[in-house]
Amino acid sequence: MNVVILGAIGLFLLLLAWYLSNTAGRLDRLHRKIDISRLALDAQLLRRSSVAIELSSSGIFDPATSMLLADAAHHARTASDADDAARSRAESDLTAALDAALQYPQDVAEVRRDPAGAELLDELEASIRRVEISRRFLNDAVRACRQLRGQRAARWFWLAGRTALPQSWEMDDTPPLGLGPRSSQ
Amino acid sequence: MKVGIVCPYSWDAPGGVRSHVADLALALMGHGHEVSVLAPVDDGIDLPEWVVNGGRPVAVPYNGSVARVNFGFGATMAVRRWIQEGDFDVLHVHEPVAPGLSMLACWVARGPMVATWHSSHARSRILSAGYYIAQTAMEKLSGRIAVSEQARRTLVGHLGGDAVLIPNGVQVAHYSTGARLDLVDPTRPSIMFLGRVDEPRKGFAVLLSALPTLLEAVPNLQVLVVGPGDIDGLRSELDPRMAAHIEFLGRVSDEVKAAALRSVDVYVAPHTGGESFGIVLIEAMAARTAVVASDIPAFRQVLEEGVSGALFESENPQALAAQVIRVLVDPAARAELEAQGWRRVQEYDWNVVVDDVIAVYESVTVGGEKVTTDLRGQIVGRLGGRST
Numbered sequence: 001m002n003v004v005i006l007g008a009i010g011l012f013l014l015l016l017a018w019y020l021s022n023t024a025g026r027l028d029r030l031h032r033k034i035d036i037s038r039l040a041l042d043a044q045l046l047r048r049s050s051v052a053i054e055l056s057s058s059g060i061f062d063p064a065t066s067m068l069l070a071d072a073a074h075h076a077r078t079a080s081d082a083d084d085a086a087r088s089r090a091e092s093d094l095t096a097a098l099d100a101a102l103q104y105p106q107d108v109a110e111v112r113r114d115p116a117g118a119e120l121l122d123e124l125e126a127s128i129r130r131v132e133i134s135r136r137f138l139n140d141a142v143r144a145c146r147q148l149r150g151q152r153a154a155r156w157f158w159l160a161g162r163t164a165l166p167q168s169w170e171m172d173d174t175p176p177l178g179l180g181p182r183s184s185q
Numbered sequence: 186m187k188v189g190i191v192c193p194y195s196w197d198a199p200g201g202v203r204s205h206v207a208d209l210a211l212a213l214m215g216h217g218h219e220v221s222v223l224a225p226v227d228d229g230i231d232l233p234e235w236v237v238n239g240g241r242p243v244a245v246p247y248n249g250s251v252a253r254v255n256f257g258f259g260a261t262m263a264v265r266r267w268i269q270e271g272d273f274d275v276l277h278v279h280e281p282v283a284p285g286l287s288m289l290a291c292w293v294a295r296g297p298m299v300a301t302w303h304s305s306h307a308r309s310r311i312l313s314a315g316y317y318i319a320q321t322a323m324e325k326l327s328g329r330i331a332v333s334e335q336a337r338r339t340l341v342g343h344l345g346g347d348a349v350l351i352p353n354g355v356q357v358a359h360y361s362t363g364a365r366l367d368l369v370d371p372t373r374p375s376i377m378f379l380g381r382v383d384e385p386r387k388g389f390a391v392l393l394s395a396l397p398t399l400l401e402a403v404p405n406l407q408v409l410v411v412g413p414g415d416i417d418g419l420r421s422e423l424d425p426r427m428a429a430h431i432e433f434l435g436r437v438s439d440e441v442k443a444a445a446l447r448s449v450d451v452y453v454a455p456h457t458g459g460e461s462f463g464i465v466l467i468e469a470m471a472a473r474t475a476v477v478a479s480d481i482p483a484f485r486q487v488l489e490e491g492v493s494g495a496l497f498e499s500e501n502p503q504a505l506a507a508q509v510i511r512v513l514v515d516p517a518a519r520a521e522l523e524a525q526g527w528r529r530v531q532e533y534d535w536n537v538v539v540d541d542v543i544a545v546y547e548s549v550t551v552g553g554e555k556v557t558t559d560l561r562g563q564i565v566g567r568l569g570g571r572s573t
Contacts, residue, residue, distance in 0.1 A: 026321065026324055029324055029325060030324055032552075033324075033327055035552075036297075036327065036549065036551055036552045037327070037548070037549075039551045039552065040547075040548040040549070040551040041548075043551060044548070126540075126544065129541065129544055130544045130547065130548055132349070133328070133349050133541075133544055133545055133548050134548040136347055136348075136349055137327065137328050137329075137349075137548060137549070139347070140329070140346050140347045143345075143346070144323075144324060144345075144346060
């Protein structure tokens, strides 16, 4: 009888160990995925604000638009050291400024007529699209990770270690209306 | 970038996913990337050098029908070897939750991985039963792509989590340039149907019911029917006066299909449902042919609610006839649809679409990590280091 009970306990412990190790492995993978997505998002946000600054100083836009754009892009850049909330606010502001500058397809066509302008717009479009993609991947991984960390096993056995609870990245990343439907898909 | 692509369906059999993979690979190579495709192969003749033989698929019953898939120890070893030799920067698997090479690749690889969901279907048994397996595979994927809004909804609904939407691409030049079919008399108005004639979802019956009205308005109409099915049986049941206007081509090659699309005035798509994307509409638009299609959700989206192609109420022959007649008798309306379709189709050209795929690759490879095999089992893998 004792043997049966001991065996059952042993089996239970073995299964528990397997389950915990497996869950810890999944968590580890998710944390790494989040780190990479954050890096990618960070790089693309910096790229976007750099292009915005270049656009504003290119002389393509009128002075008022240039000022608006330069101000928003500068704030977005300097906010990269600030906390997440402040930074995502600054990035959303840059989205709004870009939208204001490139609201109408005819204005965009005007910018495109200049070869340098066309190049900058292509670069801007590419970075906007990549911000969208990286942000979606990041938030997706964050959601999966938070869900897993919310499970009892993960909480009771401290499977996440000291890694801070990941935060999703909320910002307005709608592409400017004037850039056309392609980027909004 | 070195890209490894896994196609779960046989390279020898024509199919949507398989041609998607081939077009994607060619477009990526056109952009200067190195590509290797792993796919099941039946006889292995005439494989392009960038396709690696993943073994013979085996027919097994799956999800209510028979699927031809690769599985087991041999297939796993083949995938593992391919990954080890490939030294890929990113691994791109297609249809990862269908059993087969894609699922195995998710299982044995680690590193930057991207997956594309193609199909849209109601909740299937395997997805619920295999939820845990699928969930683990999902967590390994750094990026997810869906080819249509319907496919994305399937993914979100079944497994949770999101995906970026990147539509199927089309090799526009393949359809826009080339010869016409001699069979089609250019002096007579012509329409075309594409698909299995005896598959109700393709809607051939709707077109047949509309034919008398069409012939009344356009007496010298030619109807081209391209696609397999019981053609002899169908012809014997037809009213001979109507049959005289119909040319049945049966199953044809991709080249003949493209030539047929180029030759006719209007492509009619009377589908009654089941289409997740509507690639046929895009092929017709790429051939600079006006499109008249039923108003099922996938078609409405591709045709921008009627801007780049005319829409009619699905399963309504009179509505079909009215739209087709309007477009056939008014050259200006037809030219407008052709121009709008041509504008729309540029967004689906592979050379444009592939930019988005590359954007996805770039966003998952920032860590600079290579794709390697996950030789360490999950328990050992964890002991190997949490911080890596």
